[in-house]
Amino acid sequence: MKMRILIVLTYYNPYKSGLTIYAVRQAQALAAMGHDVTVLTSQYERNLPTNELMKDVRIIRLPVTFRLSKGVIMPGILSTAWKLIAESDLVNLHLPQGDAALVAILAKIRNKPLVSTYHCDIKMPAGLINKLAGWGASLSNHISASLSDSLVQNTRDFAENSRFLKRYLNKLTVIQPPIVVDPVSENEKTQFVRKFEIDPSSKIIGMVARLASEKGVEYLVDALPEVLKDVDNAQVIFVGNYQNVIGEQAYKDKVLPMIERLGDRWKFLGVISEVEKAAFFNLCDVLVLPSINSTESFGMVQVEAMTCGTPVVATDLPGVRQPVLFSGMGKIVPVKDSHALAKGILDILKSSVRFNGEKLNALKEHYSPERVAKAYETLYQKLMGPNG
Template sequence: MRILVALTYYRPHISGLTIYVERVARALAARGHEVQILTSQYDRALPAVEVRDKVRIRRVPVWARISKGVIMPTIGLWATRLVCWADVVWLHLPQFDAAGIALRGRLFGRPVVLTYHCDVTLPPGLLNRLANLAVHGMDHLAARMADVIVTYTEDYARHSPYLSRYLPKVRIIPPPVEIPVPRPEAVAAFRARWNLEGHVVIGMAARLAAEKGVEVLLEALPEILAVHPNARVLFAGPYRNVLGEEAYARRLAPLFARYRDHWTFVGVLEPEEMAAFFASCDVVVLPSLNATESFGLVQVEAMLCGTPVVASDLPGVRVPTRTTGMGLTVPPRDSRALARAILQVLADRPAFCRPREEVARHYNTERTAAEYEALFQALRAGRGLP
């Protein structure tokens, strides 16, 4: 089966969306399917064509940027070529170009599947408001032309202003989660590298982006430090020159300076390092603010490494802790509630721990890839929906 995958950003750009697509695309290629990615050449240093893990990547030149979006004058040409090549078209929203690609799928008789990752919530401002309107309009056009819309959880689907309009088309496929089993020697080396002995370690894994709620954790620190004066936050992920987040980073800089003895940026980590990072944490925090976060893959990665989680009580985001019992949820933007939940988990950590196998039974890449494969094959064969 020839599968065309279209999304605005792809690896090496780091986000939950790009990691999701990379994992499933790689798994589908390993199952013997031909997979091509159509995406933006958001960095001119990236090659226009590249093959990674048997997945072919076509990057289209970017002419201009609007907020976090990109304008690619030749995207239509490449979309036409690749839709003609494909047996199924798989789009990832939010994406401004999705409607045009979905239309081509309809015109050329190719099944179109959308995966909707999150609602877009851009920062205030006229330009961002116009960008929001444009992306929402194109996403709704794409939904009308799609055969199926996939999302992570029924909880998110029913609460999303976008997805709730198309529930008859919505199918739930759990997201792909994978992380190596933490090796004791790697964990010991990680703890030594970052001088973690004798410290309570609170982990956060994300981009330094406004919707991630980093300031909520910073505001919770005084209450946590009153009980655990040796507490340290380790932040894993991109934190310098994050696309579209420069002003946010400048706004938080004074708080980072204030807590410099309790806050450490460890940067982007490779998978084995991420496993060691999660296993080194006493608790991992996901204090996201809004529906731009629809699940939070990192919280399941932490659980697979034996670490409980405190997450925002948002549709979709609250599902992993409720499914596994490995943590608590708190109202978004509530730093006092976040501090109390972190302290509760730290005080009774064994009550929030579960075996890795129990978590992996709910979330794993092979399950996700198999469910997509079955969906694509059913649509291609014209048998209707599984």
């Protein structure tokens, strides 16, 4: 049965975060199955088109009047959402989202099934405006969750430990996140090494993230000197936005001077293409996920690295620890513990372990966007009923 699906979230492609990457893969996989998929999101940069078709997904971006902390204010969302909900069979929100409550209320008025995919808890930076924005987003999320027919999360582990989600466990549907890394050739790996001047003799400690407070970058900074005592050719290579992360200027000002003291043992690559990221995962000796709180609920990049055979060191957070527990491909270390992080990294670097074969194939199949889209399709059809 072909469905008309409306997906609503604050940021969408080309913005890069775990939430947006998830939503892009979900939307495109559902469209590939033959469903009509529309994404309603913000025109967070004025040069982005307000209407676009990308891989059979219709994208509608609403102009932003102003920003409030990490959120945006879009006056046009009321009328546009009302119209699009009428044209849709079902609405799928991605939380956290400041506008979620409004869209949820409109969906219920229109008597449309409502699914909310809950990605992570909210923890705002210091400051009155940030705190007010966080309170508003939290209230919006609670209203949305209360009105939702189902709440989707990556793992029960995170849901049962989330201060927010544990109130709504009766609505929980666990669907693993959509994860895929395209194959990369030896020539593409060579081009990557040349372009970014990677020393092939280095032991590469990879990190893929935004430079944001919840990512725990400072603990990797503190761990690196201890690693270098035993492995003097180790180098951290950081992939992702580190210069203009929305709402993270104070954190950047705190962390960058610490990183600068490490000299050439730390290298920023910035935002890179998907092909380059695949090459990067294949070249890493270990990928590190030192996240520190529940604004990280899974960490898709660690599974991306694992599917390339690269082991992972991740912190012992609900949800975040699950990929290592599921696959056995890495180490779990205590949160905010630089010494334990260094030991986990050293254990892997000294073992020179890599994975291949059936384990990688099983991992790729388990997290494939097609499998995830099928799980969403099954949920949607259940909520719509036999006559949907």
